[in-house]
Amino acid sequence: MDFQLTEEQVLIRDMVREFVENDIKPIAGAIDKEHRFPSESVAPMAELGLFGFNIDEAYGGTEADAISYVLATEEMAKVSASHAMIMGSQCSLTGPIIQKYADEETKARILPGVVSGEKLGCFCLSEPSAGCDAAAQETTAVRQGDNYVINGSKLWITAAPQGAFFIVFAMTDKSKGVKGITAFLVERDNPGISIGLPEDKMGMNGSETCSVSFSDCVVSASAMLGEEGKGFNIAMETLDGGRLSCSALALGIAQSALDATIAYTKERIQFGKPIAANQGIQWVLVDMATRVDCARMLVYRAAAAKMAGLPYTRESAQAKLYAAEAATYVTQKAVQLHGGMGYTKSYPVERLMREAKLTEIFEGTSEVQRMVIAKHILA
Ligand SMILES: Cc1cc2nc3c(=O)[nH]c(=O)nc-3n(C[C@H](O)[C@H](O)[C@H](O)COP(=O)(O)OP(=O)(O)OC[C@H]3O[C@@H](n4cnc5c(N)ncnc54)[C@H](O)[C@@H]3O)c2cc1C
Known part of the structure; x- marks a missing residue:
């Protein structure tokens, strides 16, 4: 190794x-x-x-x-x-x-x-009624001659206002359940697309998130990505890579909060000495640093498995689960150790705390990662 x-x-x-x-x-x-x-x-x-x-x-x-x-x-x-x-x-x-x-x-x-x-792209899987249960797609794509007609609404779509193309998952055959979902490429100039107003989010405010609706949106059959009925597999396989990416993002947030807190606790003087001189503070810093390192190991392990061409569904789910929860823990401690300053926008830790929370929610909540991991360890 x-x-x-x-x-x-x-x-x-x-x-x-x-x-x-x-x-x-x-x-x-x-x-x-x-x-x-x-x-x-x-x-x-x-x-x-x-x-x-x-x-x-x-x-x-x-x-x-x-x-x-x-x-x-x-x-x-x-x-x-x-x-x-x-x-x-x-x-x-x-x-x-x-x-x-x-x-x-x-x-x-x-x-x-x-x-x-x-050409920024958008991944359009989530819907009002298909969140954690991504298979519960209500968007439909109905074949008409050489075309498909897409109708439905997607929710939480990252970069929708900037999107030049949309990868849309839609039901082509509801009777087949998850095997009736198909992926399509829909380009921005295609009639029938409308973008909602950006959500007023807690954080990640530089990345806009909107609903995207498709109303009699006609695409050629050649816009199908992969085979008909394989859309759910494509989404899940892609999310392995997406979760690896989210885990690295969470790791970056956690590392940043740790670095900022080490610097602050060494500078902030109370009771005549830097607050970092107190063992009570040191132990918190140690717990933060250890979680950051554990997250890093899991993130790099998942990346290494991907590089080796091995299956990495479990590895990327574990990396995302752990790194996201570590980011939430570490950023909350960071705010605490900054005292009142941590609760203001004068220091970046409050933003990091708000950003960290999303990593437990998007591309599969922590509960969904636990479901994925359970399936693997119990198989
Ligand atoms: C900022 C942001 C950006 C996003 N970007 C995109 C994007 O680009 N494309 C896209 O397709 N989606 C995107 N999403 C959607 C995201 O993936 C979903 O929010 C997420 O999958 C959870 O779905 P939900 O919000 O409907 O929660 P729900 O499914 O309503 O879940 C609510 C709560 O219940 C829990 N829960 C649900 N079912 C179970 C169960 N069986 N057992 C235990 N707990 C359960 C969940 O974990 C969660 O805590 C984004 C979301 C956000 C907030």
């Missing part, structure tokens, strides 16, 4: 670290306060190849490995989890589906735009 990063992985990590320090840190707090999508960051992120992970070089992708991807996500999330979320939605959800399931013409038309940041 080798715990050392390769030269290339270190290079990618350091490149992203420098970029976020210079370009993202100055706007991270503001985009949260203003609930603003950071459109100015998209081109520079693309220039660094941050939308090219998991995409073949033939379409402009970076083909860097899974460890490099989690390192990049972690570095991004340390400074702005919203930016990491924007990146993750492209690199771990929408890009890979097009890469694996679209035909050659579609790949050549869409993927270079994903990599350049000009």
Whole structure:
């Protein structure tokens, strides 16, 4: 077992670290306060190849490995989890589906735009009645000659206002249940799409989340991704990578909160000495640091399994479950150890705490991760 990063992985990590320090840190707090999508960051992120992970070089992708991807996500999330979320939605959800399931013409038309940041994609699985129970899809796609007609509403869709394309899961045959779900590519200029207003969220405010409705939205049968009835499999397989991405995002948030708290507790003087000199504070810092390291091990293990071409459903679910709960724990302790300052927007820890909470909810709640893991350990 080798715990050392390769030269290339270190290079990618350091490149992203420098970029976020210079370009993202100055706007991270503001985009949260203003609930603003950071459109100015998209081109520079693309220039660094941050939308090219998991995409073949033939379409402009970076083909860097899974460890490099989690390192990049972690570095991004340390400074702005919203930016990491924007990146993750492209690199771990929408890009890979097009890469694996679209035909050659579609790949050549869409993927270079994903990599350049000009075509942001949206993953449209959740619905008002299909949350944790993602199989309970009510959106329908009915075949009419050479076309399908899509009707229904999706909820919580990341980057919907910016979306150039939507990967939509819809029922093509309700009588087959989960085997009646099919994936489609719907492009923005397709008539019949409407985007709701952004949700007023607790955090991750730089990443806009909206409902997306399809009303008699006609797509050609060639817009089908993969085979008819295989949509649920595509969604679940994609979520393995998505959860790995979320786990790295949670890890970045937790590491950032830990770093900020170590610095603060060494500086803050009470009773004539830094508060970090108290054993009671040290033990909390130790528990925070240990959870961050445990999360990192699980995240890297899942990435290593993916790189080795092994199944990694259980590994990515465990990484997401643990890293998300660690991020919530660590950020709450971070606010506590900052005292009153932790409860203000003068320090980033309150934002980190709000951002951490989402990692226990999106791409499968912690309860859903426990269901996935239970299925594996009891098999
Ligand atoms: C900011 C944000 C961005 C998102 N982005 C996207 C996106 O881009 N695309 C997309 O498709 N979706 C997206 N989602 C949706 C997200 O994946 C869902 O919110 C999530 O899957 C949970 O579904 P729900 O909100 O309907 O919760 P519900 O299913 O209503 O669950 C409510 C609670 O009950 C628990 N629960 C439910 N069933 C069980 C059970 N059987 N046993 C134990 N506990 C259970 C849940 O864990 C949760 O705690 C996003 C959500 C948010 C908040």
